[in-house]
Amino acid sequence: MMLILIIQLTLLYVCKGQDADIMKPTINIFSELKQLRTLVDGLSADLNATKSELAEQKALVQNVQRQIAGSPKVAFTASMTSNKNLHRGLFTSETKLIFDKVLTNVGDAYNPKTGVFTAPVKGIYYFRYSGNAFSSRDMGLSIFKGNSRFVSSYEYSSGEQNDNVANGAIMQLEAGEEVYMQLWIHSWIFVDSRYNYSTFTGYLLYTI
Structure with a gap:
């Protein structure tokens, strides 16, 4: 009986150790979120710059169109x-x-x-x-x-x-x-x- 009890306690200890390893995080979630936020901010800045450039080009085209329409x-x-x-x-x-x-x-x-x-x-x-x-x-x-x-x-x-x-x-x-x-x-x-x-x-x- 004593031998069986020792074996059971050993297995329980091993299983608990494995569970602890499984639950241990392998990546830093906060660091990844920070990097993702930085990437999103960069993409937003690029998008805003593109929108601004597109608006300038549209205004230029409209100006040329007005000149053409107004020209004899x-x-x-x-x-x-x-x-x-x-x-x-x-x-x-x-x-x-x-x-x-x-x-x-x-x-x-x-x-x-x-x-x-x-x-x-x-x-x-x-x-x-x-x-x-x-x-x-x-x-x-x-x-x-x-x-x-x-x-x-x-x-x-x-x-x-x-x-x-x-x-x-x-x-x-x-x-x-x-x-x-x-x-x-x-x-x-x-x-x-x-x-x-x-x-x-x-x-x-x-x-x-």
């Missing part, structure tokens, strides 16, 4: 009118070209009677022209900004039957400034009755 719509393309195919030119002085055949004139800033575009607002504009002519004579074209020549194209009489030139420019214009085309002295440009080979184009990119 300006765009034109014009050619020259003729009942038959012919050349215009061989003048003894440089001459303004009047592109009187309006193909597009949104905003009515281009005057087909004078060949002059007048900027309705201060802004950045783009202009382009094309010219076609038989190659038995020279062809010289220029865009003028006010009284100043801005960009030009020139094709000498090469004898290749047909010549084509083109050029374009971006201009900063004040409201009321004028832009137009001129034909060089002793040169010509072809005016057709149907295909609009020679054209003058311009449009507003954005206001400033």
Whole structure:
């Protein structure tokens, strides 16, 4: 009996020791919670910064949209009118070209009677022209900004039957400034009755 009792007491002691080991925490819960709190605070700060940046971007987009909505719509393309195919030119002085055949004139800033575009607002504009002519004579074209020549194209009489030139420019214009085309002295440009080979184009990119 004594032996049995000793064995039972020994087993009870061992079991109690195992229970104590099982219940002993293997991690520091408070330390883990503190680290988790720090992580959450960092994520919250990042989220708030992202929200702030998104709000700034949204405000910028809305501002641009308001500017676009408030900006005038300006765009034109014009050619020259003729009942038959012919050349215009061989003048003894440089001459303004009047592109009187309006193909597009949104905003009515281009005057087909004078060949002059007048900027309705201060802004950045783009202009382009094309010219076609038989190659038995020279062809010289220029865009003028006010009284100043801005960009030009020139094709000498090469004898290749047909010549084509083109050029374009971006201009900063004040409201009321004028832009137009001129034909060089002793040169010509072809005016057709149907295909609009020679054209003058311009449009507003954005206001400033």
